[in-house]
Amino acid sequence: MVIQHNLQAMNSNRQLGITTSNSAKSQEKLSSGYKINRAADDAAGLSISEKMRKQVRGLDRATDNSYDGISLVQIADGAMAEVHDMLHRVNELSIQAANGTMSESDRWDCQREIEKIKDEIDAIHDRTKFNEIPVLQGRTIVSDGVEIRPARMETVTVTEKVWRKIKVPKKEIQVSGGDLPEWFMNGVDQESLNAGVMKSTYQAGNGNTYVSTYIDLAGFDASKVSDLDGKGFYATCCAGCRARYSIKFSADSDTNSSTMSGNNRIYTVGIQGAATPGELMDRIRKATKGSSQLGNPNNHYTWFEKDGTKLIIYDSSGNGVNKASETGLFGLGVATEVVTGEEEKDVLVNETHQEEVRKDAEYAKIKTLLHNNIDIHAGTDADMLNKIFIELPYISTDALNMEDINVAAPGGAEESIRRMDYAIAYVSAERSRMGAYQNRLEHTVNNLANVVENTQAAESRIRDTEIAEEMVRLSVHNILANAGQSVLAQANQSTNGVTALLQG
Incomplete structure (x- = not known):
């Protein structure tokens, strides 16, 4: 029997220390909800988890970006809807002014209302903005187009190259x-x-x-x-x-x-x-x-x-x-x-066929317009595949060829009717384009939500604590700790025999 070293107590104490450490880690995982609280818990898992977190948070921001794009497109569409209503009113006034029962003063009354409509179209052009970004000024006028002539259908010969088996x-x-x-x-x-x-x-x-x-x-x-x-x-x-x-x-x-x-x-x-x-x-x-x-x-x-x-x-x-x-x-x-x-x-081979086309460009006084784009970043990477380019519409009396409309002038009402055909078709095409952008952005949002959900699920499997499993581990650690404490107490009593010998 020795008294300098109590090896039984030392062994019991070492095992109790291990059990206590494991119990503390289990309690940490249960209280934090994460099974990786530091890099040492799972070095590889932490790296994968952080990469997934970057993607999830980036995709969440990309989703918000897409929603902002939808809001911008909806503002543009709503503004153009009002312009559409005003163009229909101008067309209605032009048809009224073209009627032979109208006096000259009556036609001037129609023209005065048209002037106010033109002012409002340009006002909408100037003040329609999203986050201080003009949404109806997507293009810049750089030069004049052709003279105004009536639209007509014309038969043209179209040549196209096609593959044929010969x-x-x-x-x-x-x-x-x-x-x-x-x-x-x-x-x-x-x-x-x-x-x-x-x-x-x-x-x-x-x-x-x-x-x-x-x-x-x-x-x-x-x-x-x-x-x-x-x-x-x-x-x-x-x-x-x-x-x-x-x-x-x-x-x-x-x-x-x-x-x-x-x-x-x-x-x-x-x-x-x-x-x-x-x-x-x-x-x-x-x-x-x-x-x-x-x-x-x-x-x-x-x-x-x-x-x-x-x-x-x-x-x-x-x-x-x-x-x-x-x-x-x-x-x-x-x-x-x-x-x-x-x-x-x-x-x-070259094949030709006859085709009837409407020669719109010969009567519509279209200006040369340069498109400006706004891009929606809908992904987590920096490459161009993550950008959706929105070509903003350009709506003004200039672009709609309405600046010099005068239904009170001789032949002016008929000319205004012809121009309204172009103007209404132009705004319709721009609204359709904005609608297509909105549909694309909504599909983008749906896809981003799917990617975020599944990436988050994968990250959760790596990072989150499985509470039921960890509770089982904690119970085991607690039982071992109690047993270790009991054994350590008994080991500390093992030297009592030495005292008895000394007293004898």
């Missing part, structure tokens, strides 16, 4: 020619390094016949790459050009290069990693590309094309050269373009 001749190049392989037993012929010309049979050019030959590469695979190192073949351009193109393979590289030998060009084709005839042909065609085409050396008439496992080499010049009976490097041949049937292709 049948076209299906053509292909049919080739007869030579062969080479036995895996290119020949190297690059030495004549190509000098001024030689590949000997092939030339056919009289008629636009459809080409000098040609081919190499069948059906036996090529990855095992042949090393065999081709340093080997190759050559082709030529037409008899008039007489240029030679030598193809030399390099098995240790996958890059291409070219050099000149006199007037002739030598292409080094990197074939490292090629494994199929198609890959080998692609390497050859890429190495011999011209400025914009594959397999067209230096934009001359020589072409390299793929046809299954065959590399077709032909001269497309169509020159009327003399036919020569000569033998090429690996045979001679002819490529002929033949029609093998028909095929459908989508082609963009």
